[in-house]
Amino acid sequence: MTGNPSPSDRPAGRIGVISDIHGNLHALEATLEALRELEVERIVCCGDLVGYGAHPNEVIERIRSENIPAIAGNHDHAALLLTDISYFNQVAKEAVLWTKKVLTEENTEWLRALPLSIKDEEDDVLFVHASPKDPGEWNYIITMGDARINFNYYTETVCFIGHSHQPFIIENNDGSLHCSTRPEIDVKEACRYLVNVGSVGQPRDRKSKPCFVVYDLEKKLIEIKRTNYDVAAAQRAIIEAGLPRELAERLEYGI
Secondary structure, three states: OOOOOOHHHOOOOEEEEEOOOOOOHHHHHHHHHHHHHOOOOEEEEOOOOOOOOOOHHHHHHHHHHOOOOEOOOHHHHHHOOOOOOOOOOHHHHHHHHHHHHHOOHHHHHHHHOOOOEEEEOOOOEEEEOOOOOOOOOOOOOOOHHHHHHHHOOOOOOEEEEOOOOOOEEEEEEOOEEEEOOOOEEEOOOOOEEEEEOOOOOOOOOOOOOOEEEEEEOOOOEEEEEEOOOOHHHHHHHHHHOOOOHHHHHHHHHOO
16 A cells, blocks of 8 residues: 655546545445546545544545545544543544554554645645644634634635534635635635535534535635435444444434
């Protein structure tokens, strides 16, 4: 398997951005198929490959086999005990400790080597998991006030994030912020953007379908996308693995 390449190693065109897979192999496979159908040239993952779901090793190996650049998320670090899990709820703690136990040595070391951010200088894009201000502190960007602060901590035209599992597109036009009410936005010459790409493996916006983003560099268009997957199969895998049943149930309701 290959390492963790730079996004600029591949040609420009359409970039698919995914995040928060959380060990949900069924959702990942469906998302990768959707991205293939959309003819994206490359894919980048904004972290949290593991945690909650029943297939952490399989997810990592799929990402590695596809040569997808990835960054570390808080659940990735938690599974390595590189971050404090005392603030995790009981269900999340159980999932973290189970994940740590089942990860192979090779996949553990691969997770350990993931960076906290990726800069694509050629296309003027930044990828982080939680926030550009403090990538390793795992702070959430929830409010427009949070967004305003974080715009001060990167200079790229677009910053893609995950972490909250809540997709959004915020446009910054010379300090005036606008959160799009539509799932797509035209990238304007004088504006900058903060984009949460949502979650592939555990959506939390009351939609069960995996969420991801496509950035068309030629059309200057950012789109939030959804696809279908076998939720029941992912639920069965969680239950059969002995993980908390709550983790299976929430997938159906997107909470």
